[in-house]
Amino acid sequence: MDTNQYVKDKQLVIFELDNVLFPEKDYLLQVYYLFAQFIEYSEQKGAGPIIEFMRAEYEKSGTAHLFENTAKQFGIDPKYQYNFNLLHQNARLPLKLLLYKNMLSLMQELVVDRKKIYIVTAGNAEQQLNKIKQTEWNGLEQYLTVYFSDELNQPKAEIFQKILNDNNLSPKEALVVGANNFDEEQSKLINLPYIVSLEIYK
Structure with missing residues (x-):
């Protein structure tokens, strides 16, 4: 998998959690x-x-x-x-949640290339945090910045824009990786490039 084609001109990548980084x-x-x-x-x-x-x-x-x-x-x-x-x-899970192998590889490449990693996730914030705490991040956890859209009571598009503003970036310098139409629609509202996570699994 050549992930460079997706991120070579990006400064940061924004991920959803469920069915993007691991199977819900x-x-x-x-x-x-x-x-x-x-x-x-x-x-x-x-x-x-x-x-x-x-x-x-x-x-x-x-x-x-x-x-x-x-x-x-x-x-x-x-x-x-x-x-x-x-x-x-x-829930205290019997087994840790494991990242999709290709997503793990992508995130590791982002860290090596000094590109920023964000997670913007919808759903019950306490539940989503519980998942994050019980995921095997392989050392990546120190490089993650996480936003819970339901807790903030903000549309994802607004959070995406805040991330861009905080990093002084234009939309073309970032990428959203999602798994549903909603994430794609929110990205398009501010002209953020978007790919379906399955594209990275090919």
């Missing part, structure tokens, strides 16, 4: 595992079938109504939705 499912499936273990301990319901059901539901329909469907399937008291939600924010 690597976090969620571990949360579901921990929740199933919690239910087994609290309610003496076997964790194995619960874990398998939650994995299948997630793969079929994503996160929407996952707790409700699981609770209905296994007769789990609705009061445990609080614990389910809390685990998303503060």
Whole structure:
């Protein structure tokens, strides 16, 4: 992979977190595992079938109504939705989150070339921070500057512009790496070059 083609004329690169630097499912499936273990301990319901059901539901329909469907399937008291939600924010994962290999290589190249690395991530700030803390960064953590758009209550485009202003850069000197249409739209609002993370995996 020749990442130089993407960043040779850039001074900084802005990344989203989920499905850009690592698979979101690597976090969620571990949360579901921990929740199933919690239910087994609290309610003496076997964790194995619960874990398998939650994995299948997630793969079929994503996160929407996952707790409700699981609770209905296994007769789990609705009061445990609080614990389910809390685990998303503060779970201590059995396994560290691993960066996509090509993204790790790209970020390491950016550091060597003295280019700045930013993460601008949407979603619950506490949950996103928990992911960051439990990611194996291979020493890159000291080079990261992170913004949580939901916590700041700002559109990503405004945060992108602030990053450019703080570094006295024009849009063409930066790059956004995302994984969804929203990130692309926010980038286009201020004429920031954008690529889908999958392009870097080729």
